[in-house]
Amino acid sequence: MTEIENSAALLSAHVTSLKGVGPVIAGALAKKGIETIDDLLYYAPIRWLDRGKVKRIGELEPGEEASVVARVDSYRSMFFRHARKKGFEVIVSDDTGYLSLKWFQWTKGYLQKICVKDSTLFLSGKVGVFNGNLQMVHPEVMVIGDDEDPGDARKIVPLYSQIDGVKQGFLRRIIGEAIKSLGISSAGVLSEETQKAYGLMTLNNAMWNIHTPSVEDFSRDVGEESIRRLILEEYLHFQITIMAKKKKMMKEAGISFKTGGPMEKAFMEGIGFELTQAQQRVIGQIRDDMSGRTPMNRLLQGDVGSGKTVCAAVAACIAIDNGFQVALMAPTEILAEQHYFNVHRWFDALGVPVVLLKGGLGSERKGVLEKIRTGATPVVIGTHAVIQQDVEFRKLGLVVIDEQHRFGVEQRKRLKDKSRLPDVLSMTATPIPRTLSMVIYGDLDVSVIDEMPAGRQKILTKVLADNEKEKAHKAIKEELGAGRGAFIVYPLVEESRQKELQDAVGMASYLQKNVFPAHNVGLLHGKMKTQDKEDVMNRFRQGKIDVLVCTTVIEVGIDVPGASVIVIENAERFGLSQLHQLRGRVGRGAHASRCLLVASTKRTNIATKRLKIMEKTTDGFVIAEEDLRLRGVGDMLGVRQTGLPQFRIGDIVSDVDIMIKARKIAEEMVANLSGHDIEKLLERIGDRFDDKKGFSHIA
Ligand code: ADP
Ligand code: MG
DSSP states (O other), rough: HHHHHHHHHHHHHHHGGGOOOOOHHHHHHTTTTTTTTHHHOOOSSSSSGGGGGOOGGGOOTTTTTTEEEEEEEEEEEEETTTTTTTEEEEEEEEEEEEEEEEOOOOTTTTHHHHHHHTOOOEEEEEEEEEEEEEESSEEEEEEEEEEOOOOOOOSSEEEEOOBBOHHHHHHHHHHHHOOOHHSSSSOOSHHHHHHHTTOOOOOOHHHHHHHOOOOTTOOOOHHHHHHHHHHHHHHHHHHHHHHHHHHHHHSSSOOOOOOHHHHHHHHHHHSSSSSOHHHHHHHHHHHHHHSSSSSOEEEEEEEEEEEEHHHHHHHHHHHHHHEEEEEEEEESHHHHHHHHHHHHHHHHHHTOOEEEEEETTTTTTHHHHHHHHHHHHOOESSSSSGGSTTTOOOOOEEEEESSOOOOOHHHHHHHHHHSSSSEEEEEEESSSOOOHHHHEEEEEEEEEEOOOHHHHHHHHEEEEGGGGHHHHEEEHHHHTTTTOOOEEOOOOOOHHHEEEEEEHHHHHIIIIIOOOOSSSSEEEEEOOOOHHHHHHHHHHHHHHHHHEEEOOOGGGSSOOOTEEEEEETTGSSSHHHHHHHTTTTTSSSSOOEEEEEETHHHHHHHHHHHHHHHOOOOHHHHHHHHHHHHHHHHHHTTTTOOOOOOSSSSSSSTTTTHHHHHHEEEEEEEHHOOHHHHHHHHHTTTTTTTTGGGGGOOO
16 A cells, blocks of 8 residues: 555544544544544644643742643532622642632533542633632633543643543543554645645644644644644645536536527517626626536526526527527425516517426326427426426426525436536525635536616615514505505524414414504415415415515515515524515515514624614625624525535634635646546545535536
């Protein structure tokens, strides 16, 4: 075996291959996601204890900030008379003296971890004196363990975040063992030259630095830089994986469409409005993609109403001009219906048949499928069922996907089975900061429509407390008086779905009876039959329903130009991006609109701050940035939905600069390596970031 293969084998070995690690310890480690030696080496210390800077208790001076290492002698709960409150005291010692640690408040379980007799603690805090005894009040504490090796003469010791069931000393020992057996052979994917070119230390050096820091030249900075090197390595693995896939797919011949055909021209001439600069730019990109021989895989991001669908329609025209069929998919039947409504208006004028493939077609279905099979129907609209089940296309050339961030491998494979690899255009109104989209959609080309069509109406947003509901009702009545429609939205949270559904149902009848007796109140929720939903939507569109009480089924895409006010109840439960989407349901017609966010009076400060952002801006990207900052990626996107890559180390928001660097390096590597070398590289990286684990977009 070569040195590289050797280290790869070692790294992928299970932790139980280390001396002293049996199933119990392995189980404890697994809870923290540590399964292999590699995982263990990525478990970076949260700080380093510099024994040279640690004082003995006998040397402590009152008033100074200091660190000590000491053992727990005793502990007790007590009443501090002078402070008139209950508290907790722990007495620790080393062989030079005693120190009292005091807490007046603490989180549950915190002291239990500390109060283990003879356990060794690393303490930092301000030294004080009380009744002649040295004390620290609310010191920073880290449990080093009770098996602190007195023979461990190392001056600098890594301190790891606590793992239940694994003691610090033991963890330190097995990590030390792992890194020693790794030796100095290269564990990373970068060649020496690349590391030099980018001024990087080797991965092995970084690992040695953080886990077994050398006495002479260790400083916090070295530690931090080493950790950043580990983060970079992992980000590299991710970027290389998706880029290699992308490169592979680029080789796959797609369809080279000719642009500028008669349908495309006729459509452009007939749309009846001026395209925005942003739309023109995006249409240009789509034309380039489609005429190229590699299959288009583009994501179109833009706020609700920014005019994404028009761009998609141009793409459809290009496909049709070239004799291909188009499939347009939406996440729900309601949305598919709405697309159908818009698209078939445009295409009827051009003489192009469009079909809506939905459930409940009954005996008609056979005929519809036949027309798709023979190619007589060039445009097919529906949910994902369109490319599944029994639908057979004659010549599918373009797939447009609305609001589907994840278009998985399986689905793509199905497409491939149906035809030559078609072009794919995805659309989303969930704006994601560019840097992050690079991470999440690393394998897609991303276009952004960052400009609204001229003449869009303003939406005035206001946050109300839930005891100010009258104001919301008054606003609704005003709009109704002017002949407009209103949405009232209730959140549905998975755990209490049933109860909240009842809320919406109950509220609808309450509002009808007590608040809007002179108007028609309708109800729309996800549990209703499709036909009933459509019915309600149509009646609302036609103004036969004035107030639509609904759950978030209206979140994406619903277009009711006559609606001019939306009230969102329990607004603090929604993410900002979601609120932004909901708000986009109004302001689509000719009238200025309002959005009222009703929040629980019990809401927290942070929730209020978040909601205030909605009052200040209607820019989806600004809102997304804030959402991201306040809630983190997972909450913002709903991790389960999008299946974010799981990194062992590093945070894709705060370490985004490292991700950008990783992308640059990976791009260069993948461009310069032969197919064979890339395969080898992928083998070493393993399947951590593979499609099967659920987030890449390319088959
Ligand atoms: P999105 O899909 O981004 O939410 P749509 O494409 O559905 O937006 O456009 C919203 C509405 O604006 C549609 O009625 C569409 O016809 C209209 N529209 C799109 N682009 C323009 C434009 N440049 N000028 C005026 N109206 C436009
Ligand atoms: Mg749309």
